Amino acid sequence: MASASAVLKVVLEETARKSIEEELTKCADLARSEVLLRYPKQFKGPAPDADECKxxxxxxxxxxxxxxxxxxxxxxxxxACAEERLSKVRPGRFSLDQRYRPDLATGQKELVSAEKEQALEKSGNGGELKGTLKPDVVIHQGDPLNALAVYDFKFPCVNSDSVPEWNQYPDGHPFAGFSQGEMYQKFIAPLVARITPRLGVVHG
Structure with missing residues (x-):
């Protein structure tokens, strides 16, 4: 009986994941289309080329x-799209732009509130946010400290069939030697993925 329950839970989690990822993929496609339509005469084609992007x-x-x-x-x-769509499929069990402060020595992390983030930036102390992580979408069961998945939207300027890489932290940064995705997986959630227009969800 316990075994059957475990299997049922996995099926439900898989269904939930697919539902979430379908909605977020729609949001990525919508965002690219909607924004490019704001600039119908700015570029030679419907989307900018490499030179125009620069x-x-x-x-x-x-x-x-x-x-x-x-x-x-x-x-x-x-x-905005993610907030609207996830509120319907997963109310109260997701966070957007939640900032985390990981402790590299202990492996623990704490939440940084939006109010504290704004106060630091307003006071000119935004540098104190260096060494924090701020994914676009975090999926959880009600507590963002116990996250299940992290999703980041990636919007390459030029149309491409190649998946954008995770950002690499530069020398001198507290997370130097790691990529954005590696830090998300190490400190926030076991499942990490990028979401890109046309290409959809890429895990890992």
Whole structure:
């Protein structure tokens, strides 16, 4: 009987995972389409090419590349979409943009509230957030400290059939030598994945 219950739980978890990933994939596709439609005459084609991605533009009063601007805007659309869709399929059991502070010595972690994050940035002490992790989507059972899965949206500027790699932390960073995905898996959740328009979910 216990064995049957265990099997049933796995099936339910697999079903839940697929449902979550389907919704997040739709959000990634929606975000890319919606944002590119905002700029119908900005690029030679329906999407920017490599040179256009490097060109500078203004976003919220500062100079950025089109790659950065489009990525920020796509993340904003994807986040709103994820909040709406996950609220229906997994109410109360997910977090968006939750920041964690891992302790490399003990292997433990703590949550950093959005209020504390904003206060640090407002006071000019945003540097204290270095050494923290902030995935796009965290799936849990009600407690983000006990997460089941982490998903990050990746929006390459140029259309491509290759999956974007996890960001690598540079020399001098507290997480140097690790990738973003490795840190997520080490400190936040056993399942990590990237979600990219057209390509969908890539685990690991």
């Amino acid at each position: 060109q500078e533009t203004k976003s919220k009063g500062r100079r950025v590349t089109w790659a950065m601007r489009l990525g920020i805007e796509m993340h904003e659309v994807a986040r």
